[in-house]
Amino acid sequence: MKKTIWTFIMLLFAASAFAQSYFEDGLTSEWHRGRRDELRKLMPENSVAVFFNNPVKNRTNDVDFVYHPNTDFFYLTGFREPNAVLVLFSELREINGEMADELIFVQNRDPRAEMWNGKRLGLEGMMNELGFEEALLNSDFGAKSGINLQDFDKILTFSLSESIEESSSNEPLITMVNEFKAATAYPDKLTEASAQLYAMIKNSDLETSDRVVQMLRRYQNQYPEMMDDPFISSFMNAESPEKRMVVKEEMPAQKLDITALASMMATLREIKTPEEITLLRKAVMISAVGQIEVMKAAKVGMTEREIQGVHEFIYKRYGAEELGYPSIVGSGNNGCILHYIENDKRDLTDRLLLMDLGAEWRGYTADVTRTIPINGKFNAEEKAIYELVYQAQEAGIAISKPGTTFQEIDAAGREIINEGLAKLGIIKEGESHMYFPHGTSHHIGLDVHDRGTRNPLQVGMVFTIEPGIYIPEGSDCDPKWWGIAVRIEDDILITKDGAVNLSGDAPRTVAAIEEMMRLPSVLEEWVLPEID
Numbered sequence: 001m002k003k004t005i006w007t008f009i010m011l012l013f014a015a016s017a018f019a020q021s022y023f024e025d026g027l028t029s030e031w032h033r034g035r036r037d038e039l040r041k042l043m044p045e046n047s048v049a050v051f052f053n054n055p056v057k058n059r060t061n062d063v064d065f066v067y068h069p070n071t072d073f074f075y076l077t078g079f080r081e082p083n084a085v086l087v088l089f090s091e092l093r094e095i096n097g098e099m100a101d102e103l104i105f106v107q108n109r110d111p112r113a114e115m116w117n118g119k120r121l122g123l124e125g126m127m128n129e130l131g132f133e134e135a136l137l138n139s140d141f142g143a144k145s146g147i148n149l150q151d152f153d154k155i156l157t158f159s160l161s162e163s164i165e166e167s168s169s170n171e172p173l174i175t176m177v178n179e180f181k182a183a184t185a186y187p188d189k190l191t192e193a194s195a196q197l198y199a200m201i202k203n204s205d206l207e208t209s210d211r212v213v214q215m216l217r218r219y220q221n222q223y224p225e226m227m228d229d230p231f232i233s234s235f236m237n238a239e240s241p242e243k244r245m246v247v248k249e250e251m252p253a254q255k256l257d258i259t260a261l262a263s264m265m266a267t268l269r270e271i272k273t274p275e276e277i278t279l280l281r282k283a284v285m286i287s288a289v290g291q292i293e294v295m296k297a298a299k300v301g302m303t304e305r306e307i308q309g310v311h312e313f314i315y316k317r318y319g320a321e322e323l324g325y326p327s328i329v330g331s332g333n334n335g336c337i338l339h340y341i342e343n344d345k346r347d348l349t350d351r352l353l354l355m356d357l358g359a360e361w362r363g364y365t366a367d368v369t370r371t372i373p374i375n376g377k378f379n380a381e382e383k384a385i386y387e388l389v390y391q392a393q394e395a396g397i398a399i400s401k402p403g404t405t406f407q408e409i410d411a412a413g414r415e416i417i418n419e420g421l422a423k424l425g426i427i428k429e430g431e432s433h434m435y436f437p438h439g440t441s442h443h444i445g446l447d448v449h450d451r452g453t454r455n456p457l458q459v460g461m462v463f464t465i466e467p468g469i470y471i472p473e474g475s476d477c478d479p480k481w482w483g484i485a486v487r488i489e490d491d492i493l494i495t496k497d498g499a500v501n502l503s504g505d506a507p508r509t510v511a512a513i514e515e516m517m518r519l520p521s522v523l524e525e526w527v528l529p530e531i532d
Contacts, residue, residue, distance in 0.1 A: 026362035029131030031275055032078045035268065036088060036102060039076065042264040043090040047154035048147075049261055051076065052177060053084040056169040064169065066322070071446035072265050074363060078130050081120060083107045083138050083172040087147065096146035098134070103145065105138045107172060138172045142179035149183045156261040161191045184256050193223050194232070195259045201235050201248055209241045262451075270443055270452030271460040276364065277493065280445065280462055283320070283361035284491045284502040287368040290314040290357060291506035295513060296521035300350065300375050304329045304343040307355065310523065315359040324358035324365025325448045331374065335485025336470040338438060350375040352382055354485050358448060365448050367464050368503045369489030376517040378510055381480050385469050386510055388420040389486045392467035393508075396440060400465070400492055400499035404457045410440040413467040421469070426477045435469050444491060461494045462502070 043049060054070040069080045077086055085105045092101045109122035126135035136145065149155055160181065164174050180186070197219060204212040216236050220226060227233045231251050238244040272280065290311040297310050308329045315323070326341040334340050335354035353374050358366040371386065373379070378386060392413030399412055417436050422429040443452035443463045452461070466489030473482045488508055493500040507513045 023362045026279070027078060027275055029078060029129065031273070032076060033131055036076050038268055039264060040088060040090055040101065042267065043088070043156065044154050045090060046152055047090045047156055048149065048152045049086075049088040049156040050180060051086040051088075051157070052160075052173065052180075053079070053082055053086075055164045055173055056082050056167065058165060058167060068322075071363075072269075072451075075265075075269060075446060077104065079104070079106070079121070079126070081107060082169065083176075085138065085141055085176055087145075100134060102132070103134065103136060103147070104132050105136050105141045105145070105176070108137050108139075138176060141176045142183065149180075150255075153255065154260075155184055155256050156264075157256070157258055158261060159190070159192045159195075159258045160186060161189075186256065189225070189228065190256075190258065192259060192262075193219070194226060194229060195257075197226060197229075197232055198251070198254070199259065201232070201251065204244070204248065206241045206245060209244045213244075263453075266451040266453050269445055269450060270455075271458060272445060272462050273460070276445065277460070277462065279362045279364040280366070280491070280493075281502055283324070283359050283364050283366040284368065285505070286315055286318045286320055286359040286361060287357060287366035288503045288506040289318070290359070291355065291368060291370045292516060293521065293523075294355065295370070295372055295507065295516040296519050297523045298353065298372060298374055298376075298517065300348060302348050302374070303346045304331055304334070304348065304353075307348075307353065308343045308357075311355065311357045318359070320359040320361050322360040324360045324367065328354070328356035328369075330354045330485065333473050333483040333485070335371070335487075336472040336483070338470070348374045350379075352378075352484060352486065354487055356487065356489065358444075363446055365444060365446070366491055366503065367444050367448050367466075367489060368491060368506060369466060369487045370506055370508070370513070371486045371488065372513055372517065377514055382484055382486075383510055384424060385471070385481070385484050386486050386488075388417055389467050389469055389488050390508060390510075391420070392416040393465055393488050393490070396465040396467065397490070397492065397499050397501065400457060400494065402457055402459055402494060402496065406439075406441045406454055406457075406463075409465060413440055413465075417467060417469060424481075426471070426481055435471055435475075436467065437470070438466075438468065440467055441465055457494045459494055459496050463492055463494075464489050465492055466490075 039049065051073050053073045054068065056067060057065045059065045067082055073086060074080065087103045089101050092099050095103065104126060106126055107120060109120050114120055121129060123135045123137065126132045160177055164170050164177065166174065197216060200212050200215065213236055216232065231247060235244050235247045238247055293314055294307055294310050298307065308327045311327060312323065327343065328340055329343045330337060330340040331345050331348045331353050332351035334345055335352060351374060352371055354369065354371045356369040358368060373382060395412040395416055396409040399408060414436060421427045421435060427433045441463050443450040443461065445462065466487055468487035470485045471477065471481045475482060490504065491502045493502055507516045
């Protein structure tokens, strides 16, 4: 009987997992095909790009984490299954007697596996539902595929230095990665760091080689193992610029490039298309409603985890499939921990509550932070710090338009915070401090810290503005400030007319927050039985 019930439960989970895999109101196969075409425009002539989807991650024993695809892979394909490889060619070429500009390798249909873990698309699904002209089984990757990687001038991929967790779930992926490494003579110690160092050396000349050596020595402190590379160590130890150039010329030409593809994807993904903006708006709106409902529901005596649960209930109520990142709900001094995710403090009293959460909608994540007084009213010290952070954020939003840089947004807010902290006597004028220890902005999209450059703002960029002040207990200031942590974070869309605050519906001012917290909550009548 127990086995029957367990099987039924597993089937329910399998059906649920598949129901969330492909979205009727998400991105279309034509959209993903268009993204692949845009990437080809950035690829060098006679090149190939190889994308491996994420491995399965084990949670404990025979339970895996909910699978999440590699976001570059999803961006280009819309595919959400493991053990897959996408191969893109810069131009049409003949593969096994057919002209193709791409191939995708996926796992086969398997009725037994699908009974437990949900339906697979298989080859027909890749063509009928995701619009690929041809799909192959992942068992055909490598020699059977008809692709000779040595025919290309450049082979683009990402670092494969990180080992893949060994399990039966990941065996096909491990096999494909090993076949790729063998076909490309992938160096054992090749990492993004070492590849960047090689590029620095390759781009050096007689005039710049001294400066390159200085930069390499700084890297050496962080990556001492780089001196194991004979070319890097020879370049650094050469007695003159002329001898460095000899070492440079002796370095082998590399077809394999594990850094260029990241730059190409950042260029593509930092500008959101109208379809992406529609999905981001929904994710942000859901997250803003979560902040609003928590403001109404928050009461002295609640727990951090209870607050977290209200947010996440709102997300699920609207049909958001996931969280964009682990929820951060920190009361008092816990708010001074930037990535605090334990959320285990009980019996919240009259301190500030910092809440940094984001719903994921059809793959795209919001990132919205509000800080509220759990008792419904800011005290004098809390209000003073909150107003500084609010003014800093307003200054950043005010200058956000095409052509503005992230550095300018950060500087505008940081100047206000530094001057304000000095006036409050928390720091001395001009003193460096750690009360604002993070940057002010990052791109959002498929990742909460999305791919993108630090180039000036352009129409279609969506990013955060999130100044903060954190004064941990024991800080070198009057104890009345200790334990105060404030971050205000909003998601900003750049249009030709300037900035649009997508999360602006969630109150941001002291007065608006206090007013919202006086409103009744729909959860007030929801009383659960006591459990000992």
